[in-house]
Amino acid sequence: MTDPNGKSLTIIGAGLAGALLATLLAQRGWSIDVYEKRGDPRIKGYVGGRSINLALAERGRNALRQADADDAVMAQAVMMRGRMVHFADGRLQLQRYGRDDSEVIWSVHRGDLNITLLELAERAGARLHFDRRLDRVDFDARIARFRDDRSDESFEAGFRALVGADGAGSALRAAMNAQSPLGERTEFLDHSYKELEIPPADDGGFRIEPNALHIWPRGRYMCIALPNDEKTFTVTLFLPNEGDPSFATLKTTADARALFERDFADAVPLIPELDQDWERNPPGLLATLYLDRWRLDGRAVLLGDAAHAMVPFHGQGMNCAFEDCVALARRLGDGDDLASAFAAFEAERKPNASAIQQMALENYLEMRDRVDDPDFLLQRELERK
Ligand code: FAD
Numbered sequence: 001m002t003d004p005n006g007k008s009l010t011i012i013g014a015g016l017a018g019a020l021l022a023t024l025l026a027q028r029g030w031s032i033d034v035y036e037k038r039g040d041p042r043i044k045g046y047v048g049g050r051s052i053n054l055a056l057a058e059r060g061r062n063a064l065r066q067a068d069a070d071d072a073v074m075a076q077a078v079m080m081r082g083r084m085v086h087f088a089d090g091r092l093q094l095q096r097y098g099r100d101d102s103e104v105i106w107s108v109h110r111g112d113l114n115i116t117l118l119e120l121a122e123r124a125g126a127r128l129h130f131d132r133r134l135d136r137v138d139f140d141a142r143i144a145r146f147r148d149d150r151s152d153e154s155f156e157a158g159f160r161a162l163v164g165a166d167g168a169g170s171a172l173r174a175a176m177n178a179q180s181p182l183g184e185r186t187e188f189l190d191h192s193y194k195e196l197e198i199p200p201a202d203d204g205g206f207r208i209e210p211n212a213l214h215i216w217p218r219g220r221y222m223c224i225a226l227p228n229d230e231k232t233f234t235v236t237l238f239l240p241n242e243g244d245p246s247f248a249t250l251k252t253t254a255d256a257r258a259l260f261e262r263d264f265a266d267a268v269p270l271i272p273e274l275d276q277d278w279e280r281n282p283p284g285l286l287a288t289l290y291l292d293r294w295r296l297d298g299r300a301v302l303l304g305d306a307a308h309a310m311v312p313f314h315g316q317g318m319n320c321a322f323e324d325c326v327a328l329a330r331r332l333g334d335g336d337d338l339a340s341a342f343a344a345f346e347a348e349r350k351p352n353a354s355a356i357q358q359m360a361l362e363n364y365l366e367m368r369d370r371v372d373d374p375d376f377l378l379q380r381e382l383e384r385k
Contacts, residue, residue: 007031009332010144010159012134012172014038016110017304017321018165019117023067024329026124033157034126035146037133037166041115052195052234053226054113055080055213055315056106063322066329072116077106078227084212085371090266094212095371105213105315107226134166137175139299161338162300163328165321168289170306176296183292189311191221191364192247192283193238198270200231207270208233215367216264221245222368223264235271238286238368253278286311288357294346298339301346303328308353313367314360324349 007030011018014036022032038047056077064070081104082096097103122128132146132155144162146155164172177184201207206227208214214225214233220240225233240246250256253275260268268274289309295301304321327349331341 006160008033008160009163010035010157010161011163011165012144012170013164013166013304013306014114014118014121014128014130015165015167015304016114016117016318017325018163019114019121020063020067020069020322021163021165021303021325021328022121022126022128023069023117023124024325025332026121026126027067028329028333030332032121032126033129033159034121035129035132035134035144035157037149038130040118040128040130041111042118045111052111053107053109053228054318055226056108057315057319059316060319060322061106063319063326066326067120069117069120072120073108073113074106076112076116076229077108078229079211080105080107080213080226081211082213083371084209084214086214086216086264086266087372088218088263094209107213107228109228109230112229134171134175137162137172137179137300139175139179139296142299161298161342164300164302164306165304166306168287168305168309170302172300173291173302173306176300176302180296182294183290185290187288187290189286189288189361189364190242191238191240192285193236193312194247194278194283195281196235196237196271196274196277198225198233198235198267199272204231206231206233215371216267217368217370217372218263219369223267224367225267233270235267238364247283288361290354290357294350295339295342298337298342301328301342303345303349308350308357310353310357310360311364312360313364314356316356316360320353320356323352 009030009032011022011034014034018034022034026032061070064073082094085093085095131148131150133149134144135147136145142159144157144159162172164170166172176182198207210227216223221238223235223237225235227233242248245259250259256278257274288311291307294307303324305317310317328345331345
């Protein structure tokens, strides 16, 4: 059992936020245990299963710098200078994010990023426990119970306080909610996503412009593609669940191929395994999670997707989760008791997270319906002058 009084914390989830927070706190002398339901990705390979790559923005990089993680992460990142819009008539247009390469975003591979952060956390002294899925919490006795999904064995561990970095489906959130309601509300978007892959070209290079976030805006729906440093692109189709076309009407791979040939014609030759990818990857749901409270006095607190999952259209979920980590580490360093530190953290971050959640919902409309609109483009040009 960890020391109930000293600078010790137990983090649930060794994903992006859990690994970064563990690094930040361990570097500052905290005794940190991290419990992760999956196996160690450094041994077994990463089994993330969704959003293979992510847009890393300045907010996220700033947080990485606080943990001396920026150099290691940036070694694998691909710069994206702007949106490369693929118009329906085949034209291409690069819309830069800023005036020059000082205002860009970066594409990072989720698995590589997670492994880099885990290595830093371990090097900083955090203890990582894999194949340990949080199952139950006795908040009064301060005992957490974990399961190993491979053997179905149970394990118990004492804790001083728990930090929930266990993502949108957080088991810690459910346990906290059962103890004292958090005011939880989830709003599902009536659109889902599916991931496909553009492999490297025959000469081993990228098949399309690497330093851009590619967008095929088509009104009610769109495709995007982000580069990976192994010269592939991850393509994501965002499509309504109902109506025509929708995931409901695309019943076969032939239906999906017909949609791509009609609306994303220049992408079809780039995705040689379109049929296989379509069958292999089930559609992913998109939702916004709202909570009235992120904490249970000084015994537990939530951050990242566990506290404020959002739709991905601003590319800010991870960036916001990283900012949470810096804010919580700073509040914990102020020397207050845990309940005060958690309250100050929530008061600081909740309004920010709510604003980003709203911007993410609004940006879907801009990406799928406005970036190919001449009036919108003119307005944008004027704003930049
Ligand atoms: P997660 O990354 O989900 O990590 C949670 C961890 O907890 C996982 O390792 C999981 O295995 C573990 N876990 C879960 N349950 C338990 C349990 N019971 N016990 C122990 N461990 C558990 N964000 C961006 O900033 N930029 C983008 O471009 C971007 N693109 C996205 C595209 C898509 C399609 C999606 C769906 C999301 C995207 N996001 C993006 C959002 C980003 O993925 C999340 O905000 C980010 O992963 C949140 O990190 P996290 O650590 O809070 O949660």
